[in-house]
Structures are given as C-alpha cells and as structure tokens.
Amino acid sequence: MTLLVFGSSGQVAIELARRAPDAVFLSRAEADLSDPDACAAAIAAHAPSAVINAAAYTAVDKAEDDEALATTINAKAPAAMAEACAARDIPFVQISTDYVFDGSGDTPRAPDAPTAPLNAYGRSKLAGEEAVRAAGGRWAVLRTSWVFSAHGNNFVKTMLRLSGTRDALNVVDDQIGGPTSAARIAEACLAIVPVLARDAGTSGVYHFTGGPDASWADFARAIFVAAGRQVTVTGIPSSDYPTPARRPLNSRLDCATLATFGIDRPDWRRDLGEVLQDLGEQT
Template sequence: MSILVFGSTGQVATELRRQAPEATFLSRADADLSDPDACAAAIAAHKPDVVINAAAYTAVDRAEEEEALATTVNGDAPAAMARACADLGVPFLHVSTDYVFDGTGTDPWQVGDPVAPLGAYGRSKLVGEEGVRAAGGAHAILRTSWVFSAHGNNFVKTMLRLSETRDALNVVEDQIGGPTPAADIAATLLAMSAKMRAGQGGGTYHYGGAPATSWAGFAREIFTRAGRDVTVTGIPTKDYPTPAARPLNSQMDGSTLRTDFGIDPPDWRAGLDAVLRDLTV
C-alpha cells in the first residue's frame, strides 16, 4: 500500500515517518498548503493508495490575526486534497481538533455534537472538515487534542524547559482534556488507512488520551515522571489570558473509533514515559 503524507517535520508527521518510513512525505517545498491547487496536483501526480494530511496551520493565537491564511491552509487545502482523492478513488485521512467545539459542559464530546468554534483556528479547521465531507470520497476525519511528542513545540517540552530555571509554576487547572501522544495518533492513522483501503470505516472520529486531566495535572505528572522538583499551582483560565480563547472542556468520546476500527484511547501516561525516554531527561 503506497501512502502519501502531507507534512514532514510536524509532530504527527515525524511519528508517521518513524513508523512508516516507506511512505512518501511532502514538505512545504514539495506541496505548500497555502496553494491548494498544488496539493491536489501532487496527489494526481503520485497516484497513491491512501493520502494522510498531517500538515496544518497550528499557531492558535497568531491565527486571530491571520485567519485568511489559516483558513487556506486548514480549510481550502484539505478540501482540495479530498477532491483529488475522490477523483482517484482513494481514501483520505485528515487530522482535525477539539477546537471545533466551544468547550462548554463537562461530558466528553460526541462526534455528532454541535460544533461552535471559539476562535479563528477552530473556524479554519471546521472549514476543512466541511470541505473534506463535501468532496464525496472515502474519508476519515480524526479529531484529536493536546498533542505532544519529543519533537517540535508542545506542552511537555515547554514544561521541561521552564523547569530548568524555575522551581514553581502557575498552570491552568480549569481546562480539562486528554493529552494525546503523537506516536499514538500516527499508529492510529496507519491502522485506519489499512482498513479504509480495504473498504472499512469512514467518517468523523474522536481520539484523545485517557484519563482526562487538566493542564496543571498534566504538568504535575510531567515533573513527577521526569524527576523534576517543581511545585505546580493551579490557576483559572481568566488568570492566564491569551489572544485566542481555549475550550474549557476538550474531552473526546472515542466510542465510534472503537466500533469501526477497534482502536481505544491511548494512555497518555505511557506515551509521556516514551517521550521522556526520547528526550533523555
């Protein structure tokens, strides 16, 4: 099975490269997502069996000032990819986000719950979801949350960096979600790809780490497992203002992914241990 991956250096793309080195990976130089037509042309030229989009505009705060660009990258490009895949008759897998929801309530989000993004990033990702569905081909949209790995910029690496010079930190405690290892997202995408190539599954799915925790709880676990003596004080979101609003509730119900593909939520604590080993802390 030939797999074409958009993205080469991001967290999920890096893990896909580790797990499927035989796949073809397109960097920004190969296919710039700010040029949706070029992305579609790349698919037509490669003629793969499966396409995975692991590239995105992920600067949540900057998106408030660059919504047009974010929408092109996160919305128009995936839609163009999905149409190209539909023309070839091959499955298209696309990574989306909990940010399509408004974060209200306390129950995990179901796939069919109403979407209501709080900011530009979430709106741009929702445009992508709608475009992928509208293309009419075999597709899977995988909404995930709080991605972390040993690569790129993420919460784990930020906490470890801060712990080098500080022994106490204030971290938001009223945002609840599931930290999700990029390695598990990659493995899930590959497993889904194989089954979708065989005609199984398709639609929108949720994939978030378990058990649910807060950012403060996540930080405490990072420091404990890394052997760092750092005191974490939980604070409310209002005490840590950001240009873009964050969902308070990012819990994701993964029951449809289990039903269609037999995939359960990952234990983020095991994933954290693996990341810490990678970072040799």
C-alpha cells in the first residue's frame, strides 16, 4: 500500500512517520493547504492507495480573526482531498476535533450527536467534516481532543516549561475531556485505512480520545507527578482565564464505535509516561 500523508511536522504526522516510514509525507512547501487545487493535484501526481490528512489550521484563538484562511485549510482543502480520493475509490482519513460541539451537559457525545461549534476553529473543522461526507467514497472522520506528544506545542510541554520557573499554577478545571496521545491517533489512523479499503460501508464519523476523562487541572497534576515536579495546581473556572475563542466545557466523547476497527480507547496516563520518557531522551 502506498500511503500519502498531508503534513510532515505536526504532532500526528511525526508519529505517523515513526510507524509508517515508507509513506510519502507532504510538507507545506510540497502541498499548501491554502491552495485546495494543489492538494488534489498532489493526490493525482502520487497516485496513492490511501490518504491521511494530518495537516490543519490549529491556532484556535487566532482563527477568530482569520476564519477565512482557517476555513480554506480545514474545510476546502480536505474537500478537495476527499473528492480526489473518492474519484479513485481509495480510503481517506480526516482528523477532526471535539470543538465541533458546544460543550453543554456532562455526558459523552456520540458521533451522531448534534454539532454546534462555539468558535471559528470549530466551524472550520465542522465544514471540513461535512465536505468529506459529501464527497462520499471510502472515508473516515476521526474526532479527537487535547492532543499531546513530545513534539510541537502542546499542554504537556507548556506545563513542563512553566514548572521550570513556578511552583504554583492556576489551571482551568471546568473543561472536561480526554487527553490523547498523538502516537495513539497515528495508530488509529493506520488501523482505519485497511478496513476502509476492504469495506466502504465502514465509512463515517468516529470518536477517539484517551481515557479516563479529566479536567485540564487534573491533567496538569498528573503531568507534574509523573515528571517528579513539585508544583501546586489550583483549579479555576474558564471565566477566570478568558481567551478570544470560547472553549467547550464538556469535551467528553463516546468512543464505542471504534470497535468497528478493533480499536480500544487508550489510557492517557500510560501514554503520558511514554511522552515524558521521549522528552527525557531528547534533553
């Protein structure tokens, strides 16, 4: 199987490269998602047997003032990819987000639950989902949340950086979700592709997050314990930490339908240990 991956330097793309070194990874210079036609042309040129889109506009707060570009990258580019894949009858996997929901209530959202994004980033990702669905063919949208790894910018690395100069931190505790290792997301994408190739009937939207659900404050405490850092974490409401983009309070996702691909929900606490070990090896 010739796998084509959009993205090369993001958290999931790096983990995909570790697990699928023979895949072709397209950097921004090779396939700029702000030019959807270039994305379709790349698929035509490489003639892959499957495509994973691991690239996205992820600057959630910046998207509030840059929604047009976010929508081009997160919706129009995936639309072009999905249409090109459908025309060739090859699997296409698109990574999406919990931010397509409004975060009301306190129960996990199923993949078919009503969507109502609170911010521009969420709207752009939802538009991408709808475009992929409309393209048809062999496709999967994998919604995930709170991605972390030893690479790039993420909550784990931010907490470790802050703990270098502070022994006490205030962290939001009324947003609840599933921290998710980029490594596990990469493995899930790679598990989905061959099933889609065999059975187009498995196409659809799926949820994949780490468990158990936790607040950002819970996550921070776990990071410091695992890293051996003496930092006191005080939980605060989101209202005490205002951001340009509203975040959903309830980001719990029901991941049961991933059984279709033989995928279990991973324990983020175990994955956190692996990421911290990875970071230790890099220092």
